[in-house]
Amino acid sequence: MEIDFLVIGGGISGASAGFHLAAHGRVLLLEMEEALGYHATGRSAAFFSEYYGGPAVRALTRWSRDVLSTPPPGFTEYPLLTPRGVLTLCPAGAEQRFEAALRDGAEASRPAREIVIHDIPVYCPIVRLEWCRRAMVKPAAQDIDVNALHQAYLRGIRAAGGQVLRSARVVALARRGGVWHASTGLGEFRAPVVVNAAGAWADELAGLAGLRPVGLTPLRRTAFLVDVPDGLDATRWPMVADVTETFYFKPESGQLLVSPVDATPMPAGDVRPDDLDVASAAVRLEEATTLTVRRIRRAWAGLRTAAPDDVPVVGVAPDAPGFLWLAGLSGYGVQVAPAVGALIASLAVGATPADIGLDPTPLAPDRFTDRQASPERLP
Incomplete structure (x- = not known):
């Protein structure tokens, strides 16, 4: 052919x-x-x-x-982007990385901006304020x-x-x-x-x-789902991320999608989540928030391949x-x-x-x- x-x-x-x-x-x-x-x-x-x-x-x-914001006529009947935003947290000792991320975020269509620690609950009420030294919001980030x-x-x-x-x-x-x-x-x-x-x-x-x-190096990235705490509606929460890239979580179909932001080199193939990665991310999540992880609803992993x-x-x-x-x-x-x-x-x-x-x-x-x-x- x-x-x-x-x-x-x-x-x-x-x-x-x-x-x-x-x-x-x-x-x-x-x-x-x-x-x-x-x-x-x-x-x-x-x-x-x-x-x-x-x-x-x-x-x-x-x-x-x-x-993606304005696709060609007839391209798709569904909106491709939905506002979400990111709340980025700075733990102790990560101030230089936070400054670099804040500086780079100034280039976005809606620049990243620092917020005061006591405003964090406005964006996500389960974050432990004592865990953070600084915080910023990135309003232009969206679900796709x-x-x-x-x-x-x-x-x-x-x-x-x-x-x-x-x-x-x-x-x-x-x-x-x-x-x-x-x-x-x-x-x-x-x-x-x-x-x-x-x-x-x-x-x-x-x-x-x-x-x-x-x-090229194939890298494993893990994710899993946990329940939202009783009595809370996470629908409008932003993605919440640690500036040192040890975890992030975001609302997903009535639950929270959590990742340890792992990038483990792997042979090309059908990868599976590592139990230690899942457990480590659950611990970090509990340290940074008031959430108690009682059950992992589902875990999976995918490959991202980097130059x-x-x-x-x-x-x-x-x-x-x-x-x-x-x-x-x-x-x-x-x-x-x-x-x-x-x-x-x-x-x-x-x-x-x-x-x-x-x-x-x-x-x-x-x-x-x-x-x-x-x-x-x-x-």
């Missing part, structure tokens, strides 16, 4: 790329699992924060915000309907005449005669352009193609024509999906990314040729 663009990976970044590429030719999206977005997209915390990540990530997030966004992209691919195939793991990938040949259990597919959106398997896919890996500098890898491979990287999106994938999908499409068709207001330079795969990347993640 011959197509114009072959996208490998059915998570939200691959779906976004396929959606944008479908305006320029025939798209085929291949997903190795039976369920699309199984390992990362489907296990997302479903949160959109302009305050999250370093400068390159925040630029992608700002670009994506406008699309991940499934609605993901499905809208997939519908768009199909509406443009593209195809989405599941259970189609690529077992061989080679370029012959200016065309990429991908072999799967469902047959062979040929395209002049391949987009590597394979998540935790992106380096492995590059290896199949004979290309150098960029050094060595924690900046997404988006662009043309320096060692293979027609091979584009869309990987290393770490925990930012959902919120930057509109931007990286539009960017990968512009690069694939030879357009100028500046025309859509995006700078691909910080994201380029060739930045790893000297392996001297430095971390960009900011608290």
